[in-house]
Amino acid sequence: MVAFLPLLDGQDETLLSTLSRIGPVIKPISSFDNTESDLSNSYILVDNNAPISHDDLISYLDRGADKVILSLTHASEVIGFLPSDRVLLLLDFANASAVSNKTRSAVSGVLLKSPSLELDFISSVSHFFAGSPVYVLSTSTIPPTSLTISELHSTGAVPVLPTSQLTLGSSSPSQLNIADAFLAPLRSDRPDGLFPTVVSSYTQGGRSLGLVYSSRQSITESVLSGKGVYHSRRHGLWKKGETSRATQDVIRIRLDCDTDSLEFSVVQHGAGFCHLNRPSCFGELSGLAALESTLKSRMNSAPEGSYTKKLFNDPDLLRSKIMEEADELCGALTKEQVAFEAADLLYFTLTRCIAAGVSLVDIERSLDAKARKISRRPGNAKAQWSSRSPSTTDLPLPAPSKLTQPSPPDPNATIRMRKYIAASLSPSERTQLLQRPVLKFGEMIAKVKPIVDYVRTLGDPALLELTAKFDKAQLDTTVTFAPFDPETIQLNDTVRAAIDVAYANIRKFHEAQARADTLVIETMPGVVCSRFARPIARVGLYVPGGTAVLPSTALMLGVPAQVAGCHEIVLATPPRPDGSISPEVMYVAHLVGASAVVKAGGAQAVAALAYGTQTVPKVDKIFGPGNQWVTAAKMLVQNDTYALVAIDMPAGPSEVLVIADQTCNPVYVAADLLSQAEHGVDSQVVLVAVNLPASILLEIESQVDAQARALERVEIIRQSVAKSIIVQVDNINAALAFSNDYAPEHLILHIEKAAAAVVHVQNAGSVFVGPFSPESCGDYASGTNHTLPTNGYARQFSGVNTHSFQKHITSQELTADGLKVLGPVVATLADCEGLQAHANAVRIRLDSL
Template identity: 70%
Template sequence: MSVFLPLVEGSADGALLQALARIGPIIVPASQASSVQLSQRTSRYVLCDQDVSSNLDAIVSLLDQGAEKVILPLAYAKEAIGIIPADRLLLLLDVGNVSAVSDKIRNGVSGVLIKTPALDVDFVASVSRFFAHAAVHVLPAVSDAPPSPSTIRGLLAAQAVLVLPTPLLTLGASSQSQINVADAFLAPVSSDRPDGLFPTVVSSYNEGGRTLGLAYSSAESVKESIVTGKGVYQSRKHGLWRKGETSGATQDVVSIRLDCDSDSLEISVVQHGAGFCHLNRSSCFGEREIRGLAALEKTLRSRLESAPEGSYTSRLFHDPDLLRAKIMEEADELCRAETKEEVAFEAADLFYFALTRCVAAGVSIADIEQSLDRKAKKVTRRAGNAKPQWVNAPPAKENAQVPTPAPRAQKAQVDPDAPIRMRTFDLSVTSAEQRAQLLRRPVLKYAEMLQKVKPIVDDVRIRGDAALLELTAKFDRAQLTATVIRPPFAPETMQLDPDVRAAIDVAYANVYKFHAAQAEQTPLAVETMPGVVCSRFARPIARVGLYVPGGTAILPSTALMLGIPAQVAGCKEIVIATPPRQDGSISPEVMYVAQLVGASAILKAGGAQAVAALAYGTETVPKVDKIFGPGNQWVTAAKMLVQNDTDALVAIDMPAGPSEVLVIADRTCNPAFVAADLLSQAEHGVDSQVVLVAVDLSDEELSAIEAELDAQAHALPRVDIVRESIAKSNIVRVRTTEQAINFSNDYAPEHLILHLEDASAAVSLIENAGSVFVGPYSPESCGDYASGTNHTLPTNGYARQFSGVNTLSFQKHITSQEVTADGLRGLGPVVATLADCEGLQAHANAVRVRLRAL
């Protein structure tokens, strides 16, 4: 966090500017932007004068040259909003024109710099509330005396940051005319330790922020670090500790930051010598922390100094043509990689040779990151087109030592024996942004889908059966003369294998029993006050439409899960819609279930056309009041479209997305069971969402699950679907069961399976899930088919707001009230008073006319 922002005025001393750069951004007037000497990694804001403020090209140029933000007066900021990104723009205001700031301007900037004649903390606090989501900076108009530390603290408490002109700052002792930089920086810092020291996390700037260790700081050590730019700490035993003073393992301080509570510090350093740790290791937390690109850079630097003569690495360092050829070769192979594994493999090779080139030129990963950061700050973007020699050009010939590859096929053949693997992430090293990404489902572009289904829905709404027959022929490839079947259903349409019939009967009995128990048996009646009885009672939704998909699998189970609660609730009309087979028939399993649940009609249609027919009705299809059931994105988009059409007057059960499962497994799990549960969801479709949250599993334990998943997947008839869905699925490694459940609650899965040592105890901690499967012998399949619970569940994170389908989904509740004469004597005056308060005299009169009669 920034404690204060320095504003360069006049010819600021170079040592002062270097010290200020270590503790945060520096404000530089545009007129001095080219003359003030700051390092490339110094964060700077540019205060634009009138000449620059009126020139948008000049402002963009400042940002392109590395300015973190530009500060513009109100008159010119209005023109820049929408052109300059909001996070790069600060608004310069006088106290008098704060009220002239519109919502558009507030939303178009990331903060304000207010010039004020005096530091009135209450006024500043009110300004901070007005700019609730923007940073507030305060510049006193009179700046001939430095503020006290208490003033700085007061402004920070008011959610504002003081701007201090550099003439008021010094690296020497604080006086009446200047305040020491460290005194200003430490103004809000407090310690809850008896010795008054501040815990200090030391991190490596050039190793991606890797933690080197924990130290302690004092006001004296922080002052010296800011002034000298060297790592200085406070030893609890030996006093001031200048890192590397005797060992030579010195540190260059890059930045010093306070935490959000102002009671601890983070110092980012470039470490020299053996390392930070007293055991001559780079980190107190062990060398294993160095991995990936940082480890590769360290290895290459070592080999640059000591690679044996004639070794391959030595050849790369000393033969520019060979290194150039390898970089071009690996870049080409990366472009040609198909699978996830191939891309990772080829990218690793390219990184190796590219980083070798960088190390040979004295370029570090930190230098590369700085370049990336500078490019990210550019507002002006190039078109990004490739140079002519790389557009549709063959690879370089042998004189560049890059082989010419053979022409490539349109699509590489998938190796049927290739491992089927999930992606793995470790939550302990995952940033907040990466964690949020893990919680996201694929973006479903419903706006586009709504435009695609609207013509289909409108066609059925306008032309009825004629459109329905044509669309069924087009999409389901079935030539029909009629779209609706009504009972009694012909016995020959329900011919089943005896075992399948028996299984459906058991499933029907279990699901019926559980859903019958959910039905309300008696009305609710409450006497709210003497003589006033309020009641609530349930009534079935009269006409319901049940959509049973028929895409990549026959789903009689869905007909059971939707039909039984409708039957239990007492719905008068139950219309089942399902796509016909190409011969125009319906699967006998679905026909048999339709008879069991008492369906009043079967609509032989699928997709958006079936939803439209149910919503509006046709000459032969009954109009329904509510539509239930899963489906593809066409079905989902059509359901969302019709529920918002007042002409349809139809409700839907819930929004729907691809089917999903999240499995939580600890060390007590059976790897075969876990793999089977993941695959049972993955086979639904290529867009199925599958997540394994691994609780403190070792690499060996996780490998056992992956090996089982691969072996079982290759044995499945739907292996091609599984291969595609598993490749997009995630393993999330966590340390504790609590972390796993927190992640699951944030994810809000459709199905949650608990492979935990005490799975039953964990159920009380579940807040968001469609249905929970507890323990090793509760596979999702049981809930999908026959345990009794419903398998029509909220997906896409909607388990936060929606329940799965249940008996109450097919009912609505009506309230009633009965007020006696005595009850009205007590309640009537209250009602009349409230009606008068709202200016609704007829409401009040309806009560008073009765009271007068009494």
């Protein structure tokens, strides 16, 4: 939070130095030398409609500018070109109503030029740009008063003050003291009027040094002097270090979001901040900050012959150790090994930095600068670090690092999989081949929880806002209810006919799974037990959007829900930018009898289905695949007793494992591998080659490259294939053993007597038997379901089926004679467990008999 934004219209260096401590400065492009290399802590104002190139804008941002401020004309030219969080919109009072929703979603706030500060109008602008900052620049030559600044903040707006209207001296009608402007929005809820102030170390990555209090007088002195000045509740004004010489240089002062407390980022001098002569009131340094402090001390005072001194004095040794530790980190397998090797590498790396006079702050500045760059390098590895040459790919696995972190594929290189010989792998290397990429669900759940909580708390307003943010669709309503408008399901006749055939086959297969009869078993005379199915009343079906339209997923989820007899079927899918849903998906929703279609994707859609909103019906179980955000949201809501919702299964990237022997058709094998590789860059593709002659294996590899280059999604395939593997085994038993250990989502058998091998398949989502059974048929229209377990969960889970949409209830009925026989058994067991009421419920009946 900033109290105000200065607009540079003068070159008073002392004034600018003071302003740099309290936030960024707006710099008109006419006010600075275009060769200026560092534009950090500044907003660049393009304040006219003169032509400006995209390269110029990128250059400003690459040189560290926080944002560029553009007129409506310029902003319309960069929509989709510059990140929205780096663009502010410049508006005149007269054209404030001319902003389209498209433009609003492409910027992160607005700078409003107004002849007067009309709070009602400014408040309405803030409401239109809800969630984004609104800065207000009065064209008056008289600066606003402190009261006006406070009132602006109450509307959600921040004033912009020309530097010509600011002064380091006393406030006057024509100039406002910088400290007075900074203090204007502050409000204390304490009886003594003081402000809690967190003091953090600028040189130690923001580490907290202590908690103090500030008064308006102390803040004024700190702002103007650049020194740490606080307010002691016992002694009054406290100039830090005045007696102890542990002074502070103030780098930045920030307000918190409620404008009732502050953070001082400082460079601490002397023994430290704490009165106990420690760096922090919260204890000694740790981690990287402690290591940096130790290395600085050792560089100056370590005795000759010590290891650290030797590293400082021997650049060749230090270089060798950095390269050695980097290689060991790449080869680490377990979490503990990675942490251990990374710690070693950081030690030697930081030693190199300290020797060169580089601090952690310098590194952090460089990281921040790189993060803010718009233009990017390709990121390919240099020649000496690139992946192995093709001639060596038939060799046994040389190091785990080549498996876990393959180099980015060269766009001009052959599209090829990595090859390994199973017999040459160690047990740990074989285990690593079976592993999928680590999905950090803890981190993902932490990311999606605020989204889920937002939708749960606000409902439709949150869903509309998040859909505008993530799906770039401005909607008036979140739900379309049945019956659906015929215009939304208009299809090409060929596509409609194809969907109809798929629907019929899928329905036929899933109807055969449904058992209408009740299971009745008399376990002993007079004791009859039964089991019967009932549909889950309300189900939510998530149909992903993103890189492909997926009516097939709508079929695979909707048909079994319809067959099972679910009373309410709610389908959720991301809308297109114009707010519509693809007619193919809408047609399937119509076919399966969906009661509503929710126009939302991602975690927000899952939350809406789980908790319900003002318009989205709450469901009892959520089905469907999705990316990590969707998967994490499903896992989060299923564990929330407030939601009371189940999910179908854990999900991960799509995957296929193909087993091929010398009877295979290389063209078919390559096509099957690619059909899965095109799903996404994280798709998992495995070929298990059973004693294949080199000529056939080479033909498969050649076909993968040739067929991939002819596909529109070749860039996705290029990345997924680069991470895919070929495992060469000696016989079919070894192939099936590897497959059962891998537990693939899809298993394709391109082998002699394929049908006979199915009996040996223990773990797979779905099996495709023989050369004329491509996985595509199961994905679309053969009748089986394509919503299948991934990530090895085929060991424990089945794919979605009719029973997935049902729950089974049991009942029992005992006659008097049956209770006479079974009752004593039950009473004995209840007594054994010490549950007297259970035994009594039986004995009281037996006594009556």
